[in-house]
Amino acid sequence: MKRFYLREIAHARAGDKGDTSNIGVIAYKAEYFPIVLAQVTPERVREHFRGIARGRITRYELPQLWAINLVLEQSLGGGVTRSLSPDPHGKSYSALILTMPVDVDDAIAADLVKAGRQPI
Amino acid sequence: MRANAPRTRSLRIGAGASYAGDRIEPATDLAARGQLDYLVYECLAERTIALAQLERLKDPSKGYNELLDERFRRALPHCRRNGTRVITSMGAANPVGAARHTAAIVQELGLAPMKVAAVIGDDVLEYCLQHQDALQVMETGEPLAALAGEIVSANAYLGAEPLVEALRRSADVVLTGRVADCSLFLAAMIHEFGWAFDDWERLGRGQAAGDMVECGAIVSGGYYADPGYKEVDDLANLGFPYLVVQPDGSSEVTKLEGTGGVINRAICTEHLIYEIHDLANYVTPDVVVDFSDVRLEELGKDRVRISGVRGKARPAQLKVSIGVREGWIGEGEITYAGLGCLNRARLAEQVVRERLRISGVQLQELRVDYIGLNSLHGEASIPPKEPPYEVRLRFAGRAKSRRDAVRLGNEVETLVGKGPCSSSLPRQYVREVLAIYSCLVPRSAVHPEVVFVEADR
Numbered sequence: 001m002k003r004f005y006l007r008e009i010a011h012a013r014a015g016d017k018g019d020t021s022n023i024g025v026i027a028y029k030a031e032y033f034p035i036v037l038a039q040v041t042p043e044r045v046r047e048h049f050r051g052i053a054r055g056r057i058t059r060y061e062l063p064q065l066w067a068i069n070l071v072l073e074q075s076l077g078g079g080v081t082r083s084l085s086p087d088p089h090g091k092s093y094s095a096l097i098l099t100m101p102v103d104v105d106d107a108i109a110a111d112l113v114k115a116g117r118q119p120i
Numbered sequence: 121m122r123a124n125a126p127r128t129r130s131l132r133i134g135a136g137a138s139y140a141g142d143r144i145e146p147a148t149d150l151a152a153r154g155q156l157d158y159l160v161y162e163c164l165a166e167r168t169i170a171l172a173q174l175e176r177l178k179d180p181s182k183g184y185n186e187l188l189d190e191r192f193r194r195a196l197p198h199c200r201r202n203g204t205r206v207i208t209s210m211g212a213a214n215p216v217g218a219a220r221h222t223a224a225i226v227q228e229l230g231l232a233p234m235k236v237a238a239v240i241g242d243d244v245l246e247y248c249l250q251h252q253d254a255l256q257v258m259e260t261g262e263p264l265a266a267l268a269g270e271i272v273s274a275n276a277y278l279g280a281e282p283l284v285e286a287l288r289r290s291a292d293v294v295l296t297g298r299v300a301d302c303s304l305f306l307a308a309m310i311h312e313f314g315w316a317f318d319d320w321e322r323l324g325r326g327q328a329a330g331d332m333v334e335c336g337a338i339v340s341g342g343y344y345a346d347p348g349y350k351e352v353d354d355l356a357n358l359g360f361p362y363l364v365v366q367p368d369g370s371s372e373v374t375k376l377e378g379t380g381g382v383i384n385r386a387i388c389t390e391h392l393i394y395e396i397h398d399l400a401n402y403v404t405p406d407v408v409v410d411f412s413d414v415r416l417e418e419l420g421k422d423r424v425r426i427s428g429v430r431g432k433a434r435p436a437q438l439k440v441s442i443g444v445r446e447g448w449i450g451e452g453e454i455t456y457a458g459l460g461c462l463n464r465a466r467l468a469e470q471v472v473r474e475r476l477r478i479s480g481v482q483l484q485e486l487r488v489d490y491i492g493l494n495s496l497h498g499e500a501s502i503p504p505k506e507p508p509y510e511v512r513l514r515f516a517g518r519a520k521s522r523r524d525a526v527r528l529g530n531e532v533e534t535l536v537g538k539g540p541c542s543s544s545l546p547r548q549y550v551r552e553v554l555a556i557y558s559c560l561v562p563r564s565a566v567h568p569e570v571v572f573v574e575a576d577r
Binding site for chain 1: 166491
């Protein structure tokens, strides 16, 4: 097992509705999707988004697209239109989720390193 | 009236804008070279219509999109020549005013005959004020009447039906206020393919297609690039996307040759999930879309096919977006650089907090950020290994009165000369808070109408 940032195996985009942020996380390859599914859990997301996500976190899955959708309630400073944050829409949350550390097995780790990706 | 035989060929629909201030030339390019049947400009973010309403209160002839004139002067001659019909939410808080302006452009540029229609009836402010004790705010769970600020606008998200009526009555340009973004596209499909308003499967597929392009270039390479990870060619010359829709509702999303950007499975997946919560139940006014078994296939360079989407019966109620005046936000920023900059910034924070107390500035909430360290993600940020060379200190506070919001900025401004040494010039800003809330109203409370408009003579 080796530890990498999620960024090395997945990409992400974040959207907003009121005080709720949703973050789509998509594995770059089918073989990475089980890692995302097993490790990017609502519990870990809550810990990772400490100080930001104050409400319920729900995860939806789209396995055929190697994707999950994380829905974080009460995470936009009270709502896009009244938030004091420099990023009231939480668009940069896509970058924050990709800083989550994930453990990958040695075979995938070797492929990642060969592709120029570094473990943490 | 145009004959109503359902179309058996595919339908080409371009996305000409994704917000009020979007770039103009990619839409003109689509109008000129896209061989489009329809060009759709989606121009209303959550807050846009509430701001437009405030503008209209000041001047009744205003309240629609400021770029309408430039957009239409450039695109309509191509649309006229190519037989492309136009659907747009550029009407904002004044669709009839926008339609009059459009009719004048048609006349001035010699494009007649082009029929221009406005769809009205999304404005439900009166109904909401009358029922404010009963209507529940979705965000707070409290009645509308319990909101602290003044309600300035209430607009229901209309579905495709009144737009289809306008098209059936031969409108060449349809101007709307609040309509669900993807329904602007769905209206063209329903009209051309003759879909029934309860054909949930086809409506679901059509709505998925519209959803894929309603944010414009965000599906064709925009807001995607991450050097070394996700590369995008010629980002400054992004092409806007267009749909090729089949009579069964399946579709392709693509863009014009020679434009920048990328359309592949990865960006389409990012965009499909964007701003949708439960992927099996995406609620729109026309249909509830079920993406559970959606498939995205790359057919070639910058061509992705969407299939496998289903639909379920539309909701009984319509969502309403409510604009509420909630005071003012004041901001002040200043940068410290060099050795010890973080300590000077921290001292400056203490000084401002103390000054706000001494001078009695009333703030409902105060936020202090260290830009360069953790301003976007707070304690969730990865801590730096070394102190930063420079840091920008940012104060933001919400106040009931404009005066208190301004005074926050003033206290940041006086740091130069009275705070710690060696800073940049400060900057300060103040803006009114127009908060947006939502509620649901019965369909019977909303009465959309189509109005045809002639140029003033």
